[in-house]
Structure formats: C-alpha cells, structure tokens
Amino acid sequence: MKYSELFAKTSKQIPKDEVSVNANLLIRGGFVDKLMAGSYSLLPLGFRVVTKIEQIIREEMNATGAQEILMPLLHPKSIWNETGRWDSAREVMYQFKKGDKEYALSFTHEEILLDLVRKHIQTHRDFPIKLYHFSTKFRNELRAKSGVLRGREFLMKDLYSVHGTQKDLDKYYFEVAASYMKVFERVGLKAIQVEAAGGVFTEENTHEFQVLCDSGEDEVIYCPGGDYAQNVEIAEAKEGQQCVLGHGPLLKAKAIEVGNIFRFGTVYSEKMGVSFTDTGGKKQYVYLGSYGIGITRLMGTVVEVSNDDAGIIWPDQVAPFKVHLITIDNKQLTIDAKEIYQKLIKAGIEVLWDDRMDVSAGVKFADCDLIGIPTRLVVSKKVGEGKVEVKARNSDETGIISLDAFIKKQDY
C-alpha cells in the first residue's frame, strides 16, 4: 500500500476528549476515528490489525473443534424475558420499542444461542456443541473514557459450548482456557489467568485473562511464580502475604481484562427449557459455557502495553504491515524505491511505502514511529543502489543490507 493513497494520514493533534493512551495513539496514527463517546470506526490501518487478531483467534477456536456462525444483533424482548435478563440487565442493555414490538441490542448472546440450540438437539449424541462468532456488542457504559478498551459498541469473539454433563463442560472449559493463553501469546501479550466474580452474568466464580498494565481498570493479587491470581474483588489473600509455594510475597497490580470464561451450567437452560433425553432416557437440562474475547479491546491493550514517546510498537503478528518503506533524497531514488516496493510485494511481504514527494525525511521518520510497523527500511543516496537501511521499531540500531539478503531473512 502506498502511503499517499492510504485513507487517513497521521495527525499531530492530540485528540480532545480522549484521556487514554490507546485512543490518543490509535487516532493520531490513523487507525481509528471517533464517531461518538465509546464508538469508533476502524480505518484501513486499524481494520488490518483487527483482521489479524481475528484470524489468530479463528485458528485457535477451530483447533478446539468449534464452528463459526453469525447470530443477529437485534433481539426480540420475549427471549430476554425467558431468563429474566430483560429486567436484570436493563441498565447495560439498549432496549427500545418500534411499532408494537420491543427489541434489545446484543450485549451478549447466551439467550440467542440457547434458542438456536434447543431447536436442533434431541439426544445425548448431539453434544458437545461448540459455536462461536465475531460480532458487535452494544453496552450502555456510563463512563466511556478508556478509548477502545471500553466501548458502547465494540467487536467481540464469543464462543458458547453446550454439553450433556457438567464433567464434559469442565473439560472443555479448561481446554478453552489453554486456547485463550495461546491466543494472547500469539497476539503478543503476556496474560495471566485470574479467578474472578461473575458479575451480572453468573454467581459462580469465573476466570478472567488479565494483562498487567498501569492504565487497567481492574486490580489483581497474584503470585510472581504463577500459581495464584485473583481479582481483588474476590481475593482471599493480601498483597505482601507470602506465597505458600515459596515464590515470595504476593503482588498487587492494575490490569486490563482481555478475556473471560464462564461456566453457567444449567442456570439458563432450565429457565429456557433447553433439555435432551440422556442415556438413561431421562430429561436433562444442557450445560452451558460462555467464553469471550474483546477484539477491539485487544487491539487497544496491545497499544497500552507496547508504545514509547514516539508512538505504537506493534508485535509482528498483529502489525498492519510488516515493513514500512521510506524514500528520502530525490526522484531517482523514488524510482529505485518503487522497484524495491514491488520486489517486497512479490516476495509476499506486506509493505507500507511512504511515497510522498512533498514531505521531509524527518516527518516521514516521525510518522513511521507513530504508526509502529515492526521494520523500517530506508532507501536513500547514502545507503546506495539495491541496498536498504534496516531498523526495527523496538531498537535504535540500524544496519545496511542488500534488498535480496533482507528478503531472504524474512520467514514468510
């Protein structure tokens, strides 16, 4: 992609009404645009990041045997009345009337999923069912000041599993927990699995996946050795207390929740009458698990934990492009850069080429650091024909290398 043609260039203005690092950098870098508080458009750069995050999650979900679907966002009141959440979740849900019909917007999908499942199951052989979708969630957040970390409208991957026994649900629940850890690692985040309360969703304890970060809204108490972690809301241990396994004092830290998993058991299936005939010929309510990862929040979390004064530092796996190619000096070199650009594309390397002729080298370098693509390549007189100056975004070292050698070193 040529930078001259990319929609939404960088901006020097610090966005007003934005206090979060993620919104500040994502807006200035041209990744997102704010429509209203808690609601953002994904611009081409941001869309590329989200697409990569989604593909990583899709691969890991499929690896657990889950199947991708897409459920509607506009729901009839009747389904939410079956579980009582039309009333109990009234504050967070957008509800409205049109003509003589009442609707809710999706703030989660357990009810819709169970309605789908009850029409398609008969016997114990129909389980387990593992279905996920990438879709929009709407939540009436009173304070939406954390950029893409807490939106009134945001993208989520939600997976639901339905089982014939509690044992089978437990087994898959921990399989998904392991799958989630893989997702966060591949996205470039160090997450820890934390025990937490179920909030409006369930009275049972659940597990959250937290990324330690000073700007997080959550707080966790955890053992540095990794054998204990709880959200402060339910924590039984205190900061400074000695870890019983000898890992030293427990630590307390702010954190961003990037995922959570719930074992609802039969709570909702009983209310909605979702049952099957078990091996003994008896009617049995199904066991439901629910597993969420906020996609746009994940993008924001990466930005919160991976940046410096100059801008974002994208991990390789979710960067919008792999290479940021910059031309400096003169026209002759722009022609050279075009060849290099085309060779990179031919080699299957995703490249953003800053081909602007009317902008100084300094401006190009600053934009490059702000956007945060992992590898910067510079073509200039000084570097010489057929060669490029290479610099990693997360390092100050530069080196000069022939283009062919650079291409060979990439593992695409």
Add this chain to the structure above:
Amino acid sequence: MKYSELFAKTSKQIPKDEVSVNANLLIRGGFVDKLMAGSYSLLPLGFRVVTKIEQIIREEMNATGAQEILMPLLHPKSIWNETGRWDSAREVMYQFKKGDKEYALSFTHEEILLDLVRKHIQTHRDFPIKLYHFSTKFRNELRAKSGVLRGREFLMKDLYSVHGTQKDLDKYYFEVAASYMKVFERVGLKAIQVEAAGGVFTEENTHEFQVLCDSGEDEVIYCPGGDYAQNVEIAEAKEGQQCVLGHGPLLKAKAIEVGNIFRFGTVYSEKMGVSFTDTGGKKQYVYLGSYGIGITRLMGTVVEVSNDDAGIIWPDQVAPFKVHLITIDNKQLTIDAKEIYQKLIKAGIEVLWDDRMDVSAGVKFADCDLIGIPTRLVVSKKVGEGKVEVKARNSDETGIISLDAFIKKQDY
C-alpha cells in the same frame, strides 16, 4: 468436516411462517435459523457460503482501489439531523432514546462516511477516496416474508467514493458497475444492469443489478439483446415494443435486486458541509457515490434461481464445500472413506463427509441433494477399493473413477 459433528442437521419439516423458497431450503438444509421475522442466524453451512461471497466481493472491491474499513452501527441523532434523514427516513430506521441520548441503528452509512471524510480531507490531492465495509444493516421492513431476501437485519457490503469533481465520480461509478457485474458472475448469477429510481436515497436515477426470477419483488422491462433495461417504476418503453436496435420485442420479467449504485453528487456534502479547497483555491463540496450489495440477499438469490425439487444446487464458487463424501454399506468401508476423506483434505479439497453409521443410504442421498454441494462422491462395496462414484449435483450421470484421478482433475 464430518457431518456427524456439523451443527444443525437437515430437517424434513417445512418451516411454518415461511413462504419463500430460499428460507424453506436454507432452513431445511441447515444453513440458517430464524430468530424472528426478518432475522436469521447464519449456521456453519450458511456462514461458509457468506464467507465465500464476501471474499469474492472483497477481491473485486480491492481491484478498484477501494480500502476496507468498519463503521459503527449505533449512530447519534445529531449526524442524521444534518441531512434531515432523521425525519425523512424515520419509518425505515430504528430510532430510540437511552438516558438523555437519542440513537439510530445503521440503515445505511452515507452520513457516517461523510463525517469520517470531512475530518480527514484538506486539498484536491486527497481524492478520490474509496472506502467499503461489510456490516449489518437494520431496516424496519413492514413485510418480511421473503426469507433472507428482505430482512429487518441483514449483511451488506457498502462502498462509498468521494471525489473532487463530478467527472471523476462518473468515471468511478461506471468502474464499480463493471466490477459489480464481475461479482455477480463469479457468484454464479446472471445479473442485468437496470436503470431505476433512487427511492428514499436520491431524486436522481440510479442503476440496479437485477437477477430475473419469478419470485422477485421488482419488475423490469428489458431488451433481450442487452441494450435497454429499466425498472417498471420509471420505464419509458413498454413490453412488446420493438427494440430500436432490432433485437425484437422488449420483455417484462420479475426480478430480484442484488445490488444498486447511486451518484449522490453534492446533495449530502452540502448539507453536512464537507468541502475542500480546489485547484483554483475555491471551496468546493465533495461528490459522493454509494454502492451496495446485499450479502445475505445474494445467498438467498442463488437459492431462488438454483434449485430443484430435491434441494439447493450451489454454484462451485460459493458452495459451502466442494465435495460431499458419502459412505454406504459397512464398517470396513467407513475406514476406507476415512482415508479418502483425509486424502481429499490433504489435496486442499473442501469436503463434507457424511460419516453417520445409523442412517440409510437413501437418507444420505436425500440430505446430499438438499444441501446441494456441487460434487457427490460415494464409497461403497459396489464401487470397490480406492475408487469413488462421482456425480455432479446438477446432473443425473454417475461415473466411477479412482480417487487419485478425481483429485488430479480438480483445479485447486
């Protein structure tokens, strides 16, 4: 994918409350599930079809130089007030109040797109801008009886282009028209380009893309030679009238609209104050084009025009799988089928394997015809080891061939 593990099997029951062929076949085949009138979940099979349609469209949009983004679905009243559509489109739009804020759900995105653009443009060098997204549209349809052809909630690809001159808009408008014809051809549909009225969108004439079909809600007058086609709503010629170019009498037919394109010009940009400084230093309002394809409607249209008494007949390019593998006879052959299944996957051929042991051959054949995958492969005693019986969904002929020869014949 093993059919035993696929969520949502076929159903013999004709869905109540559904009068359309597309809903009937898509529900019975296990492609979609109805949540409420005009709203469907995409099940794994349906999701696969939609993903393929989206990929074809994505490739063709990118080929015109357009960039993919994602705009929000929940909109503030203030933006819709700028063009007056908060009031003029009140019937079709879902509008509601939460706390002291008023919102609308996306029934189209011109206003949101122009708001985005006005924040990012300055000079004539910023044009053309070509942005598209795949997203959800909500429309308060009074009659939602056409299955996925007319939903209250549905998937749409909408592309918007913004230009500095009318001439540049015109040029791109016809480029998109050509691109749309490629999309429909690749999806397996014969569409014709038809002149039409702009409806609530514009007072200018527009172009629709219509697929002739008796169950269509539209009616077109067209020349069989392809040089004239108008929606009856605006048609200047009459059925039976002679084509001036000698192609014989004009025909009238029912049709399904699968796409439409609009040249809004400066109508909305004037109302929203979206302007730039032109080459002469003068303030100029931008020229807007808008181009839509209904994704779920496209899937429904394929089903409407491509089916027989036994079920759906998917065109190759959008079929959920390329091959439907069926085992009959006994356990021994199931083991053989498993090898064949794995060989097909290894060869990169998408295959749905009906691995059920407790179902008769007759039921499997009927399910296969209902689901409508292009190629049926049967493994049985009669056929013999290492061989498969091949039958195309749209033909009655069968042939026996070695698996290796079958794989070689596929162009994947």
